[in-house]
Amino acid sequence: MSSERPRQSLPFEPKKSRKKASKAESQPAREPANDTPARETRKSAEKKTAKPSNRKPATREEAAIPEIVSQRMLFRMAILSGVPLFMAISIFVASYFIVINEVFVLPNTAVLLASLGCFGLSVLGLSYGIFSTSWDEDQAGTVVGWQEFKLNIGRTVQAWKEARRESRAKIKN
Known part of the structure; x- marks a missing residue:
């Protein structure tokens, strides 16, 4: 992993400004001594004292x-999803003609499994079409797109981790 270059943000990614929370915000609120449960009181106190973030939405x-x-x-989604979708529909049509003309006995489960397999490939083609595309405006990417796929999956996983970390930090504060 040391050979990987540092992650560069894409032109269409929102800019992030990270400011550390002040000590007053990070300290838990005092719990009043009344009949309400401590958790609910702490949460409601945090909501009241929480300041809106200075981040501007993108x-x-x-x-x-x-x-x-x-x-x-x-384009990639149309090719990688359209071909298996066409194959799935063709399986239904071809199996209909085989059964009607009594060419040979065709089990229903074979038709079902073959068409479901093609529909599944179609769904995977949608995802692979998105992730295998170069997200950089200046680079067209490769035909297969395996390098772009690995890079874009890495970016997505990293963004999920950052969002999860931020949501946990908000809950703690």
Whole structure:
């Protein structure tokens, strides 16, 4: 992993400004001595004293996927999902003609499993079409897109981890 270059943000990723919480915000609120449970009182006190964050939400232009990247994604998704979808529908049509013309005995489970397999490949093709596309506007990427897939999955997992860490930090404060 030491050979990996540091992660560069994409042009359409929102900018993040991280400010550390002040000591007053990080200290838990005092618990009043009344009949309400301590957890509920602490949570309601934290909600009242919590200051709104200074982070500005990303504008539509900053959060939007560039047109050229979305066109690449659509093309890959159409190919990688459309071909298996066409195969699944063709299986139904071909099996209908085989059964009607009594070419040979075709078990229903064979038709079901073959068509479900193709529908499953179609769903996987949608996901792979998105993640195997180069998310950089200036680079077209490779035909198969395996390097882009690994990079984009890594970015997505890292973003999930950061979001989870931030949500846990908000809960603790």
